[in-house]
Amino acid sequence: MADSSHRDMNGDCVVEYDASLARSRCYSEKGTTETVSAYEVIGPGQLRVTPIDAVTGQAKAPPTEMRYRIDEDWLLIDRQFAPSASSESKQPTALRSVSVRVGAKDNAHCDPHGETHLRVGRSPASSLALSVPRGWQSFLVDPAANRNLARTVDKNLFIGAFVPIDTKAQAIEPSQLIVVVDDVRPGPVPVRSFEFKSVKERFASELGAARLTCDQPDRACAFLQMPDGVQIYTELAIVNGRVVMVSGTDRQSQSDGLSHLEKSVGTFVQRLRSDNTK
Incomplete structure (x- = not known):
């Protein structure tokens, strides 16, 4: 501008x-x-x-x-x-x-993807395709109306939020939540392993109290244990030249929370990659 x-x-x-x-x-x-x-x-x-x-x-x-x-x-x-x-x-x-x-x-x-029924709200949508993995359902909340969701999405392209399929429809803060966004911060350029290095450097600089749990050419992960017991696991990954950020939150304070979140988030990353193969 x-x-x-x-x-x-x-x-x-x-x-x-x-x-x-x-x-x-x-x-x-x-x-x-x-x-x-x-x-x-x-x-x-x-x-x-x-x-x-x-x-x-x-x-x-x-x-x-x-x-x-x-x-x-x-x-x-x-x-x-x-x-x-x-x-x-x-x-x-x-x-x-x-x-x-x-x-x-x-x-x-x-043809364009058309209506995906994965999200609500007027914020810009991603052009990446995603079919909901088995056992999960869309959590249809507008990021503009949910402070926690808005903080996660920020200015990125919101793909969708998801909860286990047995989650009650009226849940305001579900015990388990997966948020998927298309990270726009690398800019309008294709992101490959070389470009992903700077993405990982920025990710590491923003971790704060979280700890890095993986660092690979096309993937970076971090885990955060909050004082109130809430566990958050975030993964950045390359999908068809874009950077996706998949973040999982578990409010049940499970002893195996990290492995549980890694599995859930990994399911969405794998689905994104399979749905967007050329």
Whole structure:
């Protein structure tokens, strides 16, 4: 933004490219919308993109130019906007995005995820897929209305919160809770083992009273025992170029709380990886 702030956003979108056209389909609570743009490469790493009418093929707006880079399976786009007259303005000065290639052999990959029924609230959603593991159910609470959940989600992309399937629907603070978020702090870049090193360094610097329990090229874990007996286990992991944070809370003060939480959190990490394989 012109005032030096930035905003993390995400859309439930897929884009199909051919030699000259890009067809984008995006899902929102209002339904699915489709836009078509013509594009041409005008120089190394440079694109000119023109929105067009899908029926007539005529331009709907003036063309814009942007930079692009292909990094393995990821497409990175950088678009600059005209500067605002005010340094305090919330008008964007740049838009940076990252998208990942998916296999065309599965038709389901060519459509947005649509309504997942995993979460409620208006906070930005992740584009990572997740099917709920057996024995668990969604805990449909808006992070904006729950202080503890809001603290865990922070400014990240909320995927969902989950409780054991036998948890009472009216529970305000369930005895066991899993929270899954898409960590946006690495920025609009693909995260692999090399980039994950800085993620782990930041994670270690933020541990406080928690202790690190694993440090692997694609995974970092920490465990915290609260004075009131509440146990919290958090795992960061790479999933399809993104960093997911899965946090498990146990309020039952079990003697084997760590191993129990490791198993529960690990189940969700494994499911995320299997649901998002290319």
